[in-house]
Amino acid sequence: MKAIICTKYGAPEVLQIRQVEKPTPKDDEVLIKIYATAVTASDIFIRSSNVPIQVLIPMRIMLGLWKPRKSIIGLVLAGEIESIGKDIKKFKIGDQVYGLTGFGLGAYAEYKCMKENDSTYGCLTIKPTNISYEEATVAAYGGLLAFQSLEKGNIQPGQNVLIYGASGTSGTIAIQLAKYLGAKVTGVCSTTNLALVKSLGADDVIDYTKVDTLDPNVQYDFILDAVGKMKTSKLKKACKKALAPKGKYVSIDDEKLMLDSKRLDSIKEVIEAGHIKPIIDKCYSFEDIVEAHRYVEKGHKKGGVAILINKKE
Structure with missing residues (x-):
């Protein structure tokens, strides 16, 4: 072979x-x-x-x-x-x-x-039966990262969620999953990806190439750093400061990826129901x-x- x-x-x-x-x-x-x-x-x-x-x-x-x-x-x-x-x-x-x-x-x-x-x-x-083999590779890797990370937030309907790195493999899944869970979602990405992130269901989008501060009146119940700790910026620091008092900040680097077929089954169910598209x-x-x-x-x-x-x- x-x-x-x-x-x-x-x-x-x-x-x-x-x-x-x-x-x-x-x-x-x-x-x-x-x-x-x-x-x-x-x-x-x-x-x-x-x-x-x-x-x-x-x-x-x-x-x-x-x-x-x-x-x-x-x-x-x-x-x-x-x-x-x-x-x-x-x-x-x-x-x-x-x-x-x-x-x-x-x-x-x-x-x-x-x-x-x-x-x-x-x-x-x-x-999942309704996606291609190519799309299934995103569902497996990005899906496991996104699901594992968002589960830590115990996201409830109506909460404010921010996804930093919303256009990547895990970020694109996380945006859709957070919306499925009923959250109001803000996605952070570059200029060229704003339309994509918006199309995935983000209520608001922030261009990290043009913005390095956030509205001081807005706080987030859950923030996911989907790009990892190696990538830093003024905006990422501002995001951490925008966390609500009882909010949770999670990075995909916080712990090793859990290889969990039951979680893959959950991803399959949500994809087949039409809530997520890799x-x-x-x-x-x-x-x-x-x-x-x-x-x-x-x-x-x-x-x-x-x-x-x-x-x-």
Whole structure:
């Protein structure tokens, strides 16, 4: 099978397409034919190792000191189950699935074996029926981040919610989820993304390239930093000061992403009910993985960036 190999840390050019052996599922595994994966912020960090010095050493210990321990990286997948081990109970051949591979990585390939039960090596469930495989990659990665973060806020109808980074993979999901929960939502993004964020249901939008202060009379019951703590600005500091006395401020960097298939099932239900639509910025071919990484690394994508692997017949 074809796979994208990362043999050392570095620029996007370290990624190479090679032929490797197709995996065979163990008794407690399923074999997934991958139709789409994604280029996530996590993939960029794993490939480049360009992270703050305080987390560099722990990251290298987990992922590999001089090169990724798992040469086939990739965190997100959507595809179809081709074969199953004899102990599998949750899935059957032909099931359309989506999920994350966790420390197992390996989604940058035509096939991947995964266990049916959640662990640090991944979570997997049936994908929403009304979205494409490409959109399912956004639903998995951005959905898990958004749902996990907003659950901490216990958002109630009528509350004021602000999403900083509203046009990204998790931000586009968070805007829609907060509206579904009945909140009044303000989205923060750049000029080029204002119309997109408004179309997702935001009641108000703020352009961080032009504004660095907020209305002192407005307070927020919940604020989500969907861009992470590495990105700072005067406006982000102003957002923190606009938090209501009993409000909650959450960053997607606050804790590790929980690999939870039950949460993926909840995302599936909300998407199939029409309350959330995953946003895809661009789709690249398998052969254009280097260009896809270059694009995502610029930090200006809208929603997610998918990689098409196998074509659905």
